[in-house]
Amino acid sequence: MRFAHRVRRFAVVLSAGLLALAAAGGPAYAQGRLTTSDPPDGAALASAPRQVTLRFDAPPSAPDSHVAVRTTAGTDVGGGDLLAAGNELTLPVSITTAGDYLVAFHVVFADGGETFDVVQFSVGTGVPPSPAAAAVVEQARYDASAHQHTVDPVGATFLFVDLLVLCSVLGLLYLKRPGAVGRITGRASESQSTQGARES
Numbered sequence: 001m002r003f004a005h006r007v008r009r010f011a012v013v014l015s016a017g018l019l020a021l022a023a024a025g026g027p028a029y030a031q032g033r034l035t036t037s038d039p040p041d042g043a044a045l046a047s048a049p050r051q052v053t054l055r056f057d058a059p060p061s062a063p064d065s066h067v068a069v070r071t072t073a074g075t076d077v078g079g080g081d082l083l084a085a086g087n088e089l090t091l092p093v094s095i096t097t098a099g100d101y102l103v104a105f106h107v108v109f110a111d112g113g114e115t116f117d118v119v120q121f122s123v124g125t126g127v128p129p130s131p132a133a134a135a136v137v138e139q140a141r142y143d144a145s146a147h148q149h150t151v152d153p154v155g156a157t158f159l160f161v162d163l164l165v166l167c168s169v170l171g172l173l174y175l176k177r178p179g180a181v182g183r184i185t186g187r188a189s190e191s192q193s194t195q196g197a198r199e200s
Contacts, residue, residue, distance in 0.1 A: 032058035032109040035087075039121040044128045048095035052103050054119075056087050064108035067091045070140065072100050098124030104140035 038053040039045055052069055062084035069077050069091060080092035089107065101123065106116040118140050122129040 032056050032107070032113045033115055034117060037103065037119045041119045041121070042128050043121040044126060045121060045123045048123045049093060051090050051092045053088055053090045054105060054107070056107065056109070058109045058111060058113065059087055060084055060089050060107045061110050062089060065089060065106065067103065067105040069093050069101055069103050072102065077101065095123055100125070100129040102137070102140050
């Protein structure tokens, strides 16, 4: 009986501790945001830029972020690797025709926050970019937000904690079943009897 009591008490303490840890959650991540862009959103450029630069209020992580520059027809005009410097992300572009362009981005910050959106500009048309069709903008936003990343270590840790909590709760439910304590104590007594017989 004492053995079963210890098992139950251990399970209760373990569950309470893990539940408190899971409820506390991880560090509070700030959701960073775009502050400015070059070209600016809505700009009408006389000549094509060589790169697009996005500036944020927090340092971005280039390996975990995704930026795409496209025509309104969906043609990608990105011309190189995404680079990070301070709070900026820069993507080289290769624009050879006049028209309207969309910059879709999904950015993950160094502190774990993230943001995604679309910036528009025109080249060689003499007028600001026409509002892109809602379907085009939504598709660009979806493509940016659907960009896949590796598993977040913090998220994986708390997933593991949740699994431990679940196992503890299931253990408690098992111990509450009628006869469960008797089976445990019976096995303990049988084990002690077997050990005593071997010693004698």
